[in-house]
Amino acid sequence: MTPNQPRLVGARVARVEDPRFLKGEARYIANIVLAEMRHARFVRSPLAHARITNVDTSDVPDGVAVFTGDDWAEHGIECTSRYEGFQPATMPILAVGKVRYVGEPIAMVVADDPYLAEDAAEAVMVDYDPLPALTTVDDALADDAPLIHEHWDSNLYVPRAYASPDYDEETADTLSISARLSHSRHSGVPMEGRAVLAEFTAGRFKVHTATQIPHLIRTAVATAIGLPERDVQIVSPDVGGGFGVKAQAYPEEVACALAARALKVPVKWIEDRREHFLASHHSREHTHQASLHYTEDGTVRGLTAELYVDMGAYSVFPWTSTMDTGMAMGILPGPYRFTGYKVDGFPTCTNKTPYGAYRGVSRPAACFTIERLVDWMARDRGLDRLEARRKNLVRQEDYPWTNAGDLVYDGGSLSESIDVMKEWIGYDELVESLRDDRKKGKLRGLGMAIFTEQSAHTTEEFKKRGVPIVFGYETATLRLDPTGHLTIAASIHSHGQGLETTLAQFAGETLGLPMERVKVVFGDTDQVSYGAGTFASRSAVLAGGAARIAATELRQKLTRIAAYLLEASEADLVFNENGVEVVGSPGLGVSMAELCRITYQRPDLLPEGELPTLESTKTYDAAPGTGTYTNALHMGVIEIDAGTGGIDLQKYWVVEDCGVMINPLVVEGQIHGGVAQGIGSALLEEMIYDENGQLLTTTFMDYLLPTAQDVPFIATRHLETPSPSTEGGIKGMGEGGAIAPAAVVAGAVEDALSEIGHVYVSRVPLTPERVLGHIADARRQQ
Amino acid sequence: MKSSPNSTISVSVTVNGTNRSADASPRTLLSDFLRDRLGLKGTNVGCEHGYCGACTVIVDGQTVRSCLILAPSVDGSDITTVEGLASNGDLSPLQRAFQQAHGLQCGFCTPGFLMTASELLENTHGTLSEEEIRSAISGNICRCTGYVHIVDAIRAASEERTS
């Protein structure tokens, strides 16, 4: 029974994909059983930096297959940036000669079940010659630091630099405030770990893998193995969360494929949670040395920054290890109008797990930096924090506005969001009441952050980023079958975003089809034409756009055929749930089923020259290619327990504008989920390495994810500034929720302590111990 | 009688109302027994150390972490998994409430939440408060939803049973 819902854009349609997940019938890779399937387990480096001197597999039980680095030394995953001076290093499938991070795979065993595989893996004995472990950016960039990749000149992937032409002029004669701001190393940590099930049959690989980027994985696997892409099929079925962690190519994917070919049986690998912390890519670890330059009246004139990003041991595919640094450089100026800007970026190689994408990709750290600086400027100038922001924001009349980091903001409702928020939450009264609470000794405070989210950026943007593959489009193939049912095969991947529903809402509408007649498929590279996948808040816009363009082509064709069959004028025809009808002539029409049947099975009835096909493949590269910008303002109220340093996040509000919404339920869900992850960044999540490069946080006892008692009710309000350039005026918004919470909580802590003293919160997560440190700082000022 | 490490033990349980029996080794976790020996793939495994709640099932009337139970130790028990909630393919009121409220995104944690919510509804009356719900589900981690719609779903299910 499908939900009886309207199928319009803007409707809160319950998701059509839900039943299989609710009933426990989802097709996660762990649930796939193939005949003769065997189970893989990886032997992983226990050292952060060492030469491998011996690998002894003689104790591995008979019947268990073993593979080591030498077996696959000619294969690897490479991702080289086009930036001048980028130092490349191929990620091996199994380490050869050297290990560069704890958790790096060195060997692989394949046994009859996962229990035996784990036993067998313990029987592989590896000898190492330890090398000094470089566990911080400072260590890695020191003059005498050993080289992690010995053919390099330094441990810097590539230096980046940018300065606006007016930097000197704008920052002359200004006040300034400087700080060192940092985000911990942490990552998306989806509830389903990584998973691969590889088969090799009749010269072709079929690799099931839990990935957000099926076609790009096909490229990586085919390249690594040395085959035409035609001979590799990637199938990403149901995936239990990604958030960017599953948007890189991993050696385990290639390893399982090679093992399946060597052993002639399907090989399955299900990552366990410990492995996930060690070997699924990390993110977020930025340290910014930044200064804000402003005038006495609180007008921001310029920003100077050095960005240090700890990218771990290898460059990741398909982003290269320049992604976070480059993106941070562009967005660091935030939604503000100032133009003076000088920034240097240092994506650094260290002996840690490689660093990949995670929701927001550098923007959480960038938003934290600029919003903290603006808060401190407001405090210094005695301005209300919201008005200090408003004064400096890009205004309606400025659009399209090229920011100081050369990003083109195409529209938004920044100042308007402040007005809406103030009225909605009763800002002035709230500020007063918090002040009263503080005078009575409570440590309660309000924090805020305003930002934009670049979304659906395509060719022009990715060209600038120097990535070897420019993710310039997504692809949709629409196919109507002889019974009038539509399949949309899209190059994206839905793993929580509800695209099976929203794409059907967005594109099905063009053909007047009710939801039950539209099916969205994705994930199988044999079924779907080439595209990039789901990341960077782009799927609804780009796959939706491509689908809508393809639907429009089909509609035009069906219009011609229907007009011919009904002997009506094309202009008089309307598409609705009855099929195609003639306006003003009730009863005169043809059902979609009949129209499709005729097209395929009665070509004799078709107009001259009309082909008996109902299929259209289109790509969409949303103009102008530099992205369409969502904006949001977040606010939160916290209370600190002075005895423990614990923070109670009591209230959280979001005013956001993502243009035209396809499905408000889905939009809210994305905001809530993003905010929850941002709360994790603000309060809980931290991957902690010791000085030897050992990762100390490898279980959920040590790495803390927010629970239902850590995340408050998140109230949301929507504004709607349609994108000026995308199909349907929609914008991407999946990442935004995660961008602001760290800045919000930090600001709230400072506000909460403001009765006692002025503190500068420049580091997250705000663990209880760190909060007590801030309280002590505040008290020292009394 | 001691079972050696390599031996198999026959484990018989009633699952979702049906008697089932299969072999397990002494170390087979209940989560793997349900999934691999009995073919009930609906229970997902997220951490294997009892923290995430994805593997939550009901044993002898109480929610448990199936990843923290050795299958032989529940020989003879009565087990309910997510597959036991829908009847004749129709979603239960609780499952429908999750769908209506958009209480799931990737779905991986959902079976665990459904079992926890089932128990909460079973042990309480009337419309549940936000606090009661959040407290009851604090042992189930969701990485996608931010919990707001999950709370909405459980509240709606608790309201529905009252009316």
Added chain:
Amino acid sequence: MKPPPFAYVRPTSLDEAAQELQSDDGAMVLAGGQSLVPMLNLRIARPTTVIDISRIPGLRGIETTPERVKIGALTTHSDIEAHDWPNSLSALPEGTSHIGYPAIRHRGTFGGSLAHADPAAELPSLMVALDASIDLHSANGLRSVAADEFFTGYYSTARSHDELLTGVTVPVSPGLRTGFAEFSRRTGDFAIALAATATWTDGGSVRARVVVGGLDVRPRRIGAIEDALVDGGNWREACTPEVLAPFTEPSDDIHGTAGYRLRLGAEMVRRAITRMEGGGE
């Protein structure tokens, strides 16, 4: 993260269980499994044999007389929560409610938690605060050990390998009051610091126990604060890290430095005693 191989036996009597333990040096006891099975899955524990005592009759239940409460080792944490305790023992269900989550408490056992002796666990500190005695059964007979002597170190107790913890006896008296407080990063996590307190007032005399957990490898009594309670002195002033320091040996780990633990411990003691004396917080 699958367990390593082990033999499995499920005895149906205490004697059978004791014999199994005695005959196998590498055997480990499985009760609710909520502490042992994670260790098996992480391969931190590698027993030769797992002795599953969950079906041994007579070990589950709470038996109350005017002078004492006997709690059987297989009593689950949710049994403890569900029981109708007198106000005097309110700290026990209060502390128990902090153990993990409902699904953990449905299986985790009272005896299992005590035998496991995690330095940050609630029950060991509570047993010391309540001056309980712990019953041990072996092939050689029965003995009881005072909680003060039972918790000897980091995950270690006075239980010898061939003994089974069968239950606990908690003395009760009309003048007993108890209090409990704990701080963890999230609900259900292991405490960074906790405090369990008890006072007995009998006519004019007062006895007190103030116990902190998470500040050492085992529960520690803070004699200085106990003395303040007994003497009717200003116990609040004594709730400081400086007072706690000589009685404890906290260490640094990723959840908190030693200094932070001392501060937190002092605060938890303050809150536990405040609650014990009927104040809210």
